[in-house]
Amino acid sequence: DAGVIQSPRHEVTEMGQEVTLRCKPISGHNSLFWYRQTMMRGLELLIYFNNNVPIDDSGMPEDRFSAKMPNASFSTLKIQPSEPRDSAVYFCASGAPGTKYSPLHFGNGTRLTVT
């Protein structure tokens, strides 16, 4: 199993540009989570999906952020327009269906730098 795959690993962009982060969850997992991690705020949940449906997006900071999950094997997190304060590491995680015993599996993250 390849695990959760995120791309790109690093993204450097200028303020005002659109940024798209991508995630491929583990096959068979039916929940998907997007997190943001910074030194100041730690690990923050942005949004999560269950069976491709957004369940809770209360952590999405502003309308500049949007996330989609068009099918069970792919999700995107888009920032438009990007700002320097969006600089962070963004993690995607997926979870198996069924019970509360299944932990989340994290990707290695995308480090975003907005200049």
Add this chain to the structure above:
Amino acid sequence: GDSVTQMEGPVTLSEEAFLTINCTYTATGYPSLFWYVQYPGEGLQLLLKATKADDKGSNKGFEATYRKETTSFHLEKGSVQVSDSAVYFCALLYSSASKIIFGSGTRLSIRP
């Protein structure tokens, strides 16, 4: 609401020292409890878990016991190594359809 509280870091120890990282939780039901570890430049990895009261999770020499009476899930290791240097997160989860709740993380540094 439900929450997880971890001891503040950073924690710095010498190699072969005994480690305890405290974790307490507030929950209205009966969640599963987890410890995750994050090595530099990587995502979080599951270290161990416990699914009900009095369960002991263990992995790589680390242990934690689910204590319902004290609402705690402290992480312990008898003899730490330099390779244990990482950030450790305590977490709780009710179901795969709900969101996992993480503590703020504790940075651990081990001196040779």
